[in-house]
Amino acid sequence: MRHAHRVEVVRAAEAELMARLPEGTLMRRAATGLAVTCARLLTRRRGRVYGSRVVVLAGSGDNGGDALYAGAELARRGARVTAVLLAPGRAHGGGLAALRAAHGRVVVEQEIGLADFSCADLVLDGIVGIGGRGGLRPEAEPYARAARTGPVVAVDVPSGVDADTGEVAGAALRADVTVCFGTYKPGLLIDPGASYAGAVQLVGIGLELPPAGVVALQHADVAALLPVPGAESDKYRRGVVGVAAGSARYPGAALLAVAGALRGGAGAVRYVGTAAEEVVRGFPETLVTEGGPAGAGRVQAWVVGPGGGEGADRALAEALAADVPVLVDADGLTELARLGPGALAGRTAPTLLTPHTGEAARLLAGAGGDGGTRSEQARPPAADELAAARLATARRLAAAYRATVLLKGSTTVVADPPPASGRGYPHGAVRVNPTGTAWLATAGSGDVLAGLAGSLLAAGLSAPDAAAVAAYLHGLAARRTAAVPGAPVTASEVAAALPAVWNDVRAGEAPEPRSRTSGGTGT
Ligand SMILES: NC(=O)C1=CN([C@@H]2O[C@H](COP(=O)(O)OP(=O)(O)OC[C@H]3O[C@@H](n4cnc5c(N)ncnc54)[C@H](OP(=O)(O)O)[C@@H]3O)[C@@H](O)[C@H]2O)[C@@H](O)CC1
Ligand SMILES: Nc1ncnc2c1ncn2[C@@H]1O[C@H](COP(=O)(O)OP(=O)(O)O)[C@@H](O)[C@H]1O
Ligand SMILES: [K+]
Numbered sequence: 001m002r003h004a005h006r007v008e009v010v011r012a013a014e015a016e017l018m019a020r021l022p023e024g025t026l027m028r029r030a031a032t033g034l035a036v037t038c039a040r041l042l043t044r045r046r047g048r049v050y051g052s053r054v055v056v057l058a059g060s061g062d063n064g065g066d067a068l069y070a071g072a073e074l075a076r077r078g079a080r081v082t083a084v085l086l087a088p089g090r091a092h093g094g095g096l097a098a099l100r101a102a103h104g105r106v107v108v109e110q111e112i113g114l115a116d117f118s119c120a121d122l123v124l125d126g127i128v129g130i131g132g133r134g135g136l137r138p139e140a141e142p143y144a145r146a147a148r149t150g151p152v153v154a155v156d157v158p159s160g161v162d163a164d165t166g167e168v169a170g171a172a173l174r175a176d177v178t179v180c181f182g183t184y185k186p187g188l189l190i191d192p193g194a195s196y197a198g199a200v201q202l203v204g205i206g207l208e209l210p211p212a213g214v215v216a217l218q219h220a221d222v223a224a225l226l227p228v229p230g231a232e233s234d235k236y237r238r239g240v241v242g243v244a245a246g247s248a249r250y251p252g253a254a255l256l257a258v259a260g261a262l263r264g265g266a267g268a269v270r271y272v273g274t275a276a277e278e279v280v281r282g283f284p285e286t287l288v289t290e291g292g293p294a295g296a297g298r299v300q301a302w303v304v305g306p307g308g309g310e311g312a313d314r315a316l317a318e319a320l321a322a323d324v325p326v327l328v329d330a331d332g333l334t335e336l337a338r339l340g341p342g343a344l345a346g347r348t349a350p351t352l353l354t355p356h357t358g359e360a361a362r363l364l365a366g367a368g369g370d371g372g373t374r375s376e377q378a379r380p381p382a383a384d385e386l387a388a389a390r391l392a393t394a395r396r397l398a399a400a401y402r403a404t405v406l407l408k409g410s411t412t413v414v415a416d417p418p419p420a421s422g423r424g425y426p427h428g429a430v431r432v433n434p435t436g437t438a439w440l441a442t443a444g445s446g447d448v449l450a451g452l453a454g455s456l457l458a459a460g461l462s463a464p465d466a467a468a469v470a471a472y473l474h475g476l477a478a479r480r481t482a483a484v485p486g487a488p489v490t491a492s493e494v495a496a497a498l499p500a501v502w503n504d505v506r507a508g509e510a511p512e513p514r515s516r517t518s519g520g521t522g523t
Pocket of ligand 2: 409437438439440441444445446448474
């Protein structure tokens, strides 16, 4: 599990630890970890550190201090280090002295051409870290846009990325590697910030931290959550998932949701809807029932809405009336947005909403724009604004509907509603998904995800576990299924690859590293 903490929490842990240690200890630990990574990258690129050209971009805070100290360590090993001071006169005094003592060169911005930056063997981004406010400043923007040949190593956070949220206001430094200290920051795991961070490495500095508000499951965490039938299991004990999906216009959505559901660990899939004939032809193992969810017999969880068309309102009402977990997707969400959060008010069983940002915009508008009452009409949020602020969007929706929310797109975010007491930290737990590829943005892949997550719910996983495990497997399946890495995939292929990735996860096969060309980490 990767744990990510807010800046405020990191600061508190830092203060507590610093009070017990000699001054400068934490920065020395951070800078040493940073220098080790840089030396490894330089050795890979040039065979050795000695003689390599390193540019340090140093801002006015401790982030610049880390970069200057790391630059000094590289200079001591023979690297030709040039530090560019973006806030001359305010650079970290100790770091500057260390770099000068190691015969590093120190210049101000006007004294170095972008050409020197562009041909460096390695650039250290120490412009700003967790103390950053309001995006990159004008003096730093040319570095964000300049071409470069060597890797950029971000210190703690890529400058310009909001550490708490992953939001990027304007330009930001695009890193190949980010070396972060003490804990991951949410902004390193959530797009757009995550896509600026490259490969993220954590350097422990001894912070004692409380449980993390944001986590990313890894292979072993997912493996531990996968349902496994016991010796006494039968198909009903394994869980029956009901799928109310598809319509005359979108029969394929029913097939794809069922395809996902059949691979999610439930013992049986029960289908209700107008595409029963097509479903049985495609998947003879499906149980089909006439009418809506109300008359369908016992199920342990419902999936409502993929391709649901005009029948989605009835299916939603009947599924929500059942005292079992309900996953609401697609047309079910459009109907829920029309009804507003009150439609979930009487439910005691878990509800899982799986919107993309367009549906999230409708849901927020249905909740009164800001999650308040419907009479407080605010400007309806636009989908692209919500995509740029994925963490806040998922949290707002979870709070407004008091349901678990899986927000789809580049970095899928799963948010729980805040605790009912309203005391303490004002947000519920959040999981972010580290697998996936932008090729998942293909028609029908969301239907597969809905079926898969619903099946995991029926098999007994909690709503946040089912959502996070489904997103993880779905993202891995998309990566695995491409005939050539990075090639397009179809939703049917994603569904067909699920058993193989299930086995990979159980066997502990490492996932592929994230790939820029495949368009990010999220599903
Ligand atoms: N926490 C820990 O445990 C440890 C933390 N460590 C390190 O310390 C870092 C945090 O250092 P920090 O607190 O000095 O803040 P930092 O990120 O350097 O930025 C603040 C400075 O930047 C300025 N500034 C603000 N916004 C800006 C912008 N948009 N663009 C440009 N400049 C901007 C602002 O000045 P202003 O100009 O606003 O007056 C202020 O001077 C952390 O990320 C990690 O690297 C490690 O050494 C070890 C343990
Ligand atoms: N840019 C992206 N990067 C990664 N995954 C994405 C991206 N855009 C969409 N996805 C994923 O693709 C799937 C699309 O689902 P959805 O929008 O519901 O499509 P459909 O309605 O056609 O099934 C989701 O799992 C979503 O997270
Ligand atoms: K930085």
